Amino acid sequence: MSQNLITEEKVFEELKKAIVETLRVDESSITRESSLINDLGAESLDFLDINYRLEQAFGMKMARHFVLEHIEEMFGEGTAIDEDGRLTDKAIELLKIRFGNNMPELQPGMDMDEIPAMVTVQSMVQGVMDILNSLPAACASCGNSAWQSDDGIKIKCGSCGDSATFTNGDDLIKAWLTKVQEEKNIF
Amino acid sequence: MNILKDKVVLITGSSRGIGRAIAKKCALAGADIVVNYRKSGGSSQAQAEELCTEIEKMGRRALIVHADIAARDSVKGMFNEVNEKMGKLDHLILNAAKAPFKPLEKLFERELRQLVDTNYIGNIFCIQAALPMLEKTGGKIIFISSLGSRFYNQAYPLGSMKAAMESVIRDCAESLRTKNISVNAVCGGIVKTDSFKVLRQFWDNIDMLPAGLYVEPEEIADVVLFLCSEASRGITGQTIVVDKGLSNAICRTPGGEEVRGKKDNLINN
Numbered sequence: 001m002s003q004n005l006i007t008e009e010k011v012f013e014e015l016k017k018a019i020v021e022t023l024r025v026d027e028s029s030i031t032r033e034s035s036l037i038n039d040l041g042a043e044s045l046d047f048l049d050i051n052y053r054l055e056q057a058f059g060m061k062m063a064r065h066f067v068l069e070h071i072e073e074m075f076g077e078g079t080a081i082d083e084d085g086r087l088t089d090k091a092i093e094l095l096k097i098r099f100g101n102n103m104p105e106l107q108p109g110m111d112m113d114e115i116p117a118m119v120t121v122q123s124m125v126q127g128v129m130d131i132l133n134s135l136p137a138a139c140a141s142c143g144n145s146a147w148q149s150d151d152g153i154k155i156k157c158g159s160c161g162d163s164a165t166f167t168n169g170d171d172l173i174k175a176w177l178t179k180v181q182e183e184k185n186i187f
Numbered sequence: 188m189n190i191l192k193d194k195v196v197l198i199t200g201s202s203r204g205i206g207r208a209i210a211k212k213c214a215l216a217g218a219d220i221v222v223n224y225r226k227s228g229g230s231s232q233a234q235a236e237e238l239c240t241e242i243e244k245m246g247r248r249a250l251i252v253h254a255d256i257a258a259r260d261s262v263k264g265m266f267n268e269v270n271e272k273m274g275k276l277d278h279l280i281l282n283a284a285k286a287p288f289k290p291l292e293k294l295f296e297r298e299l300r301q302l303v304d305t306n307y308i309g310n311i312f313c314i315q316a317a318l319p320m321l322e323k324t325g326g327k328i329i330f331i332s333s334l335g336s337r338f339y340n341q342a343y344p345l346g347s348m349k350a351a352m353e354s355v356i357r358d359c360a361e362s363l364r365t366k367n368i369s370v371n372a373v374c375g376g377i378v379k380t381d382s383f384k385v386l387r388q389f390w391d392n393i394d395m396l397p398a399g400l401y402v403e404p405e406e407i408a409d410v411v412l413f414l415c416s417e418a419s420r421g422i423t424g425q426t427i428v429v430d431k432g433l434s435n436a437i438c439r440t441p442g443g444e445e446v447r448g449k450k451d452n453l454i455n456n
Contacts, residue, residue: 045381052388064389081295081297
């Protein structure tokens with residue numbers, strides 16, 4: 001269900017905080033369009049650090065694997081990335097559906113190593129919002145629908161006090177891939 | 188403490204974590220340091236540069252070399268630069284590592300090849316390229332391993348490469364003995380570095396470990412320092428475990444059910 005307790009702006013604020021702590025960059029240098037790698041100097045280990053901070057803040061789990069890995073896991077090795085490390089047409093088609101305007105540079109034949117640089121602050125904010133929006137209608141512990149948030153960051157049950165649980169990022173990607181495949185039959 | 192006075196020590200992958208701690212300890216002990224990092228333009232380079240400044244403030248020389256150990260030309264270039272600018276190499280610390288975090292059976296072919304290219308072949312490239320200089324100084328090679336070499340760890344294919352390298356260390360120690368080069372490894376337990384952030388994401392119970400079982404990067408570095416020193420002259424071909432007793436504390440319950448990282452089942456804490 002789409003939740004309205006945590007705003008996109010709040011997620012952006014928390015993400016900025018995580019980026020500043022991890023990369024020791026000035027907060028004013030972070031915009032929604034900033035590429036984590038190209039503009040802010042992040043490396044793969046830094047992403048995990050940023051993700052961990054977001055997970056601690058919001059009480060959810062970010063995806064451990066990027067959508068390309070999930071494609072190959074689901075539809076077979078070579079379906080997303082060819083032998084030369086280039087993205088297949090089908091992978092591009094799928095990434096365009098997923099990221100659309102957030103990744104305008106996507107084009108068939110591009111090197112897989114170019115993808116991480118396309119991750120922007122905004123695409124990460126969207127990733128967090130997708131997970132937060134997986135909030136179930138009712139609390140798994142007491143069955144009541146009484147979600148609330150005192151600080152606009154953590155959601156808990158107003159009835160029994162338990163923390164909200166969300167679908168983890170990897171499972172969300174898998175569910176999305178399954179749905180898109182059913183609708184468009186790409187692979 | 189000047190036990191490494193005027194020695195030249197190269198540490199692969201030393202912008203962060205254990206490598207960085209080793210670089211600082213060796214510099215404090217009087218050595219000149221070659222700092223190596225792989226990825227340019229990002230946080231590794233920034234941290235490597237910062238480390239060099241720190242080393243120079245200690246009054247030691249620091250050479251920063253950007254090289255990917257998985258690429259032979261890159262490795263050759265690095266050791267040529269060390270030879271030209273530092274004039275010699277006394278100790279080679281093989282610390283760099285790079286691996287995906289997922290079970291071995293799920294690795295794609297390119298991931299498997301990268302795993303072997305960096306963590307096995309890359310380390311051997313470094314040993315080969317360093318030999319001419321190490322033969323002159325009667326130097327030492329020290330590999331940084333981890334408990335993944337001998338224990339299962341979720342989503343940790345690097346462990347199998349660590350195991351392979353521990354046997355490389357044993358073999359090289361014998362084949363290089365006549366050249367007066369000693370070869371050893373330090374096998375770390377759970378060390379809180381940037382890589383721990385990765386481990387934390389794939390190992391749910393890890394935060395339940397008592398604080399006393401975590402190893403500090405400096406504790407690994409101290410053992411490396413010992414292995415670089417004259418005091419370790421009787422040791423070669425060995426892997427020394429530095430894990431605060433973690434590997435002895437992992438146990439199975441009497442019922443046979445496997446228990447890992449569960450607080451109640453760890454002894455002595």
